[in-house]
Amino acid sequence: MPGIAGSGEAEGGAPRQAAPAAQSRLTQNAALAPLVWFKTGGKAAWLFEPATVEDLAKFLANLDASVPVLPLGLGSNLIVRDGGFPGLVVRLGKPFAKVEALDATTLRCGGGASGILVSSTARDAGIAGVEFLRSIPGTVGGFVRMNGGAYGRETADVLVECDVILRSGARRTLTASELNYTYRHSDLPAGAIVVSATFRGEPGQPAAIQAEMDRIAASREASQPLRSKTGGSTFKNPPGHKAWQLVDEAGCRGLKRGDAQVSDKHTNFLLNLGNATSADIEALGEEVRTRVKEKSGVTLEWEIQRVGVAK
Template sequence: MSAPCTALPPLRGTIEHQGSLADFIWFRTGGPAEWLVRPDDVQSLAAFLAGLDPEVPVLPVGVGSNLIVRDGGVPGVVVRLPKAMAKVSIEPGNRVRAGGAAMGITVASAARDAGIAGLEFLRGIPGTVGGAVRMNAGAYGRDTSNILVEITLVTRNGTVETWPAARLGYTYRHSELPEGAVVVEALFEGTPGDKAEIGAEMDRIAAEREASQPLRSRTGGSTFKNPQGHSAWKLVDDAGCRGLRRGDAQVSEKHCNFLLNLGNASSVDIEALGEEVRAKVKAQSGIELEWEIQRIGVDK
């Protein structure tokens, strides 16, 4: 990646050259961000992006629960929102407003405490609101698109805009959110519900995740999208890939749609293992699995 550049605009917040991503990415692997930018607030982010050379790529990153960061790192600017942009509040009409940095469990818990049903599935999504909006994250039969009313985003050129959910062009695990745009807030809507029933459903989701997924491992969440009419984990299992290893990268024995870093795996090991799994599934079933995990950055 390039040497430090003096042309970055000023920022209220922090700018770190060669900022570590492996410190917080779930896999704990991969190279640094050329520039790791943490703005203080929406206005400082907007001003920074407005002044940034349009040729410099911008990538927002939450907690990295759905990322493989390649070993050569990420060129350009990686934006990480601060805790100040993780606030959650309740609004009339069974609505919940959440900052882009808020975690799914925080949003679900706030909805429960307000007697708002329909957001329980967010308890099972281990990422931020911004990430959930971008990829139409879902679990337990519901998707972000089912509850989203509108978002506030900062575009790559620094304008702050409010978009209705329909403008995002949602499909399965995909949105039309523009490249380089940062989701700074989302408004969700549920339905009136009983707090105890909502809490019980959230507890059920938590228990099911604990029982079926390798939550205490260095992992990256669901690796592959479920093809129409199929479960990705079943296709991986049927292809004989349960427990398959490449170095310290392994297909989880607990849940075949999760890859693990057993300790010293590199990102290239993890990605190569995923490609090996895709090849074996294609050979066994004729089905080509699509990555759900986002792979970012450059090879070393």
């Protein structure tokens, strides 16, 4: 792999030095569209799926510092541009998707664990306060990085600490206070990959926790286009405003560009109706931003991460 310090390349293009463990996988020219919710976008130069934290740390330590690295969770809040990602994509799979209760109020969660798994494990252990994660279509790593939240709660309310692998391959434990959380933002170092996190809730009754999860699930079903190719919430809520309302007031409900469309059901969601390109989706988002600015004077900020190069 280009960028492995002092390694050269083995037959087929795989790196000799920093070779992954037997259960880890390294794929060249890996298609990313099947791995993201929009089902669009180009390929990654390399896709690394580590089997262990140690293997991930070793691999990054031997990777040239000039090679860009992109952590990938469920691909729900992401646009991969049509020219692909010219670096290494790291996807944390099943080895990083475990969740366990440490005591009556604390959970240890792998960076690849989904919000549904975290909340259901908490329910079974009688831990309340993390039900909101049930509604966020992502993984623990993304929640920690973006201070993911919904229904009046956010990651900053429950995070105790997280373990990360830095871009250099070094391991660090960061407390919630060190991340300096604000709305949909943290000071997690660039290129750092969250491999686990500790969440703290409060004692609760499983039946009551399940009832709250059911309420959240029903609310999402009623208000969001869950069965569509989408990326989740497109824009951050500006101070004092709701993004969806600004989009609606700017006349963008149902607005199309190619096969990309602003959802009729929830105007802060963009949809791929079937054959949209990433360029269509991103351009539609920019048109929405322009119309909102002209109508209300408010500049919407993207919540969806946009990565890679245009085709």
